[in-house]
Amino acid sequence: MAAKKRSVIGGIDTHRAAIIDSTGGLLGDAEFPATTAGYADLLAWMRSFGRVAAVGVEGTGSYGAGLARYLTSKKMAVVEVDRPDRRARRAKGKSDSIDAVAAARATLGGTAMGTPKTRTWPVEAIRALRVARRGAVKARTAALNQMRGLVAAAPEPLRAHLTRVSAAVLVSRSAALTYDPARLHEPKHATAAALVGLARRVTTLTEEITTLDRQVTPIVQKAAPRTTALFGVSPDVAAQLLTTAGDNPDRLHSEAALAHLCGAAPIPASSGRVRRHRLHRGGDRGANHALHTIALCRMRYDQRTRAYQQRRTTEGLSNQELLRCLKRYIVRDVYTALRADFAALTP
Numbered sequence: 001m002a003a004k005k006r007s008v009i010g011g012i013d014t015h016r017a018a019i020i021d022s023t024g025g026l027l028g029d030a031e032f033p034a035t036t037a038g039y040a041d042l043l044a045w046m047r048s049f050g051r052v053a054a055v056g057v058e059g060t061g062s063y064g065a066g067l068a069r070y071l072t073s074k075k076m077a078v079v080e081v082d083r084p085d086r087r088a089r090r091a092k093g094k095s096d097s098i099d100a101v102a103a104a105r106a107t108l109g110g111t112a113m114g115t116p117k118t119r120t121w122p123v124e125a126i127r128a129l130r131v132a133r134r135g136a137v138k139a140r141t142a143a144l145n146q147m148r149g150l151v152a153a154a155p156e157p158l159r160a161h162l163t164r165v166s167a168a169v170l171v172s173r174s175a176a177l178t179y180d181p182a183r184l185h186e187p188k189h190a191t192a193a194a195l196v197g198l199a200r201r202v203t204t205l206t207e208e209i210t211t212l213d214r215q216v217t218p219i220v221q222k223a224a225p226r227t228t229a230l231f232g233v234s235p236d237v238a239a240q241l242l243t244t245a246g247d248n249p250d251r252l253h254s255e256a257a258l259a260h261l262c263g264a265a266p267i268p269a270s271s272g273r274v275r276r277h278r279l280h281r282g283g284d285r286g287a288n289h290a291l292h293t294i295a296l297c298r299m300r301y302d303q304r305t306r307a308y309q310q311r312r313t314t315e316g317l318s319n320q321e322l323l324r325c326l327k328r329y330i331v332r333d334v335y336t337a338l339r340a341d342f343a344a345l346t347p
Helices: 036-047 065-073 086-092 096-109 122-152 156-162 167-175 187-223 235-245 255-261 285-301 303-314 319-344
Strands: 007-013 016-020 026-031 051-058 078-081
Touching (some): 007 036, 007 096, 016 036, 016 096, 026 096, 036 051, 036 065, 051 065, 065 078, 122 167, 156 167, 156 187, 167 187, 187 235, 235 285, 235 319, 255 319, 285 303, 285 319, 303 319
Parallel strands (some): 007 051, 051 078
Antiparallel strands (some): 007 016, 016 026
């Protein structure tokens, strides 16, 4: 009976679970398969020790996503736990059991307080499409760089034909090259064959990126009409902000929390009589890049931002300090728009 009244905390790393009491003492640990049946057995096992106050799960954005969804559906308090830092791992070692206990104790101590993304609403669909798009863009960039490298070392007639041209011209000219399959042992024909293949790859990837953009844009516009209506926020930028925020509005506790999540929270950098703040180097760098894109657009085309830029430059702010301030102000607009969009969002 005492065990049933006892409050316990769970910690999970991949498929290893640990349970601790309210003082941090280890009550037990066990291994469960990452399946629906395994999740049910894990929950029953944790409840056998007492009332489960919270469960800290490591990797809720990857291997722990399914478990986090299952526990949330069972009305459990799930906390997102970052992996232990390297100093702790050097001191205590690394194993699934050690990480599971560390996740439970981080949850108990309050050092882990993040709310995992539900990954069940339209934002998860946007994220999935963006994963494919990001991979296609990266592959296209790599192919173009390979083409530039081949051209730089190509035989002179071929190099002169393809040097100092735009990427689009390089691809079109490379695709039109001819070569003799029987003479691929010669550098000229081998280079031409390689360029033709790479040009074909770039064309295919460009078509894939265009298709993905057509697929994701209407989803973004429907899920976040207020966010996409903000000055300087394109569908791609809005998609990044939505992906960073997640689709459960309870993750955004405040405007300051969103700023910290996006790496736009001011960090004190004062010394002596100098009082200043610097740019935050942490947070989601993709979201920070989205804010940077908005800031650059507004600095160029928005009259209100241009007036602010002129005033702050006169006051002695550097470009980096100005961008930091602008990003923080942009977060204010984004937070208000996201909250309004989330309030109207339906699966």
